[in-house]
Amino acid sequence: MASITLSGLTKTFGTFTAVKSLDLHIADKEFLALLGPSGCGKSTTMNIIAGMEQPSAGTVRFDDRDMLNVPMGRRGVGFVFQNYAIFTHMSVYDNIAYGLRMRGLPKAEIDARVRQVAELLGLTPFLKQKSAGLSVNILQRLAIGRSAAVNPQIFLLDEPLSNVDAAFRAVMRTELKHLQREFGQTMIYVTHDQLEAMTMADRIAVMDRGVLQQVGSPIEVYNNPVNTFVARFLGSPSMNLLPARLGTEDGRPVVEVTGLGRVAAPASARGSADVLFGIRPEDLTITATDLPGAFVMEVVFVERVGPRTIVHLARDGQELKAIEGNGFPVAIGDRLGVVAKPESVRLFDAATGQALDKEPADG
Numbered sequence: 001m002a003s004i005t006l007s008g009l010t011k012t013f014g015t016f017t018a019v020k021s022l023d024l025h026i027a028d029k030e031f032l033a034l035l036g037p038s039g040c041g042k043s044t045t046m047n048i049i050a051g052m053e054q055p056s057a058g059t060v061r062f063d064d065r066d067m068l069n070v071p072m073g074r075r076g077v078g079f080v081f082q083n084y085a086i087f088t089h090m091s092v093y094d095n096i097a098y099g100l101r102m103r104g105l106p107k108a109e110i111d112a113r114v115r116q117v118a119e120l121l122g123l124t125p126f127l128k129q130k131s132a133g134l135s136v137n138i139l140q141r142l143a144i145g146r147s148a149a150v151n152p153q154i155f156l157l158d159e160p161l162s163n164v165d166a167a168f169r170a171v172m173r174t175e176l177k178h179l180q181r182e183f184g185q186t187m188i189y190v191t192h193d194q195l196e197a198m199t200m201a202d203r204i205a206v207m208d209r210g211v212l213q214q215v216g217s218p219i220e221v222y223n224n225p226v227n228t229f230v231a232r233f234l235g236s237p238s239m240n241l242l243p244a245r246l247g248t249e250d251g252r253p254v255v256e257v258t259g260l261g262r263v264a265a266p267a268s269a270r271g272s273a274d275v276l277f278g279i280r281p282e283d284l285t286i287t288a289t290d291l292p293g294a295f296v297m298e299v300v301f302v303e304r305v306g307p308r309t310i311v312h313l314a315r316d317g318q319e320l321k322a323i324e325g326n327g328f329p330v331a332i333g334d335r336l337g338v339v340a341k342p343e344s345v346r347l348f349d350a351a352t353g354q355a356l357d358k359e360p361a362d363g
């Protein structure tokens, strides 16, 4: 068993608070992605879990054990950084075997383990090669393999794929997930890349300026962001957010999107307020201009990204992005109708950015 519980975790550097009152529970064998922009406190949190830094306040527990006085080397934590640390004068085999030899395991067991890890990470063809001549992609794979070989119950990865190329990153996303399942590790994966978090994690914890914003499954966080920060941070292109006014018409909630028109608001919306109207680009349908409820807008730019067409639309200073998936013809300068799927509309308080019907989640 290796669950991790962070309670009231706070880290200050002088007057600056890098991590603020963080409460988060990571279950045994869970893959949690810690997601947020540069400087939001992700690495500081990881360093505290690993034992490289002491918190200013709060506790770290592995299962029921308080870890604060347990030195780094005794925490049973594997750690892989953005900048791989491998022994370049050693072969790939010896690098993977290193931690196992330090533990004094029998030779046959070391050999079996090295070969298993090498196979899982596609390193078998390189086992005899000196590490010095290997590509960055392979070196990063090796850094992961070397840490994974000793089978730490808790595996912390801090932006391990940020130096490798895009095609290789895609391969590694699948391999890492496979590795974590195979070894049954509790994994925390730090990233600023929402795609990595969305594709690999069981749950995502989103941080901003040292504060945990939301924790949930990728789909929960994507579909029901608790605030505009989370709404913007996940998804590419990100959620459209437009100034609007919530009100009622014939007893039903409606939202008047400034300069565009009036649409049904989610049934749970109440009262009248200045809001931000949120809709994901894939939840907009491009249609004829005269469809009831359609916003009439002009196409200002068209991006074709593989099979997807991202259509940039504008009217009276308001801009929207929509993903066209129905084969509706679009060209710059066209006037089109845009319809938002009512169940996909999200409303946020214009002043605070909080989702109207959501309480911030805790871990």
Ligand SMILES: Nc1ncnc2c1ncn2[C@@H]1O[C@H](COP(=O)(O)OP(=O)(O)OP(=O)(O)O)[C@@H](O)[C@H]1O
Pocket (backbone or CB within 6 Å): 013, 016, 018, 036, 037, 038, 039, 040, 041, 042, 043, 044, 045, 192
């Ligand atoms: N030893 C330190 N002394 C002073 N400030 C620090 C120290 N370590 C981190 N910080 C500051 O704390 C904030 C959080 O840093 P942290 O490295 O945890 O962020 P991050 O989310 O991991 O970002 P990045 O992806 O850029 O590493 C940053 O503003 C950073 O400058």
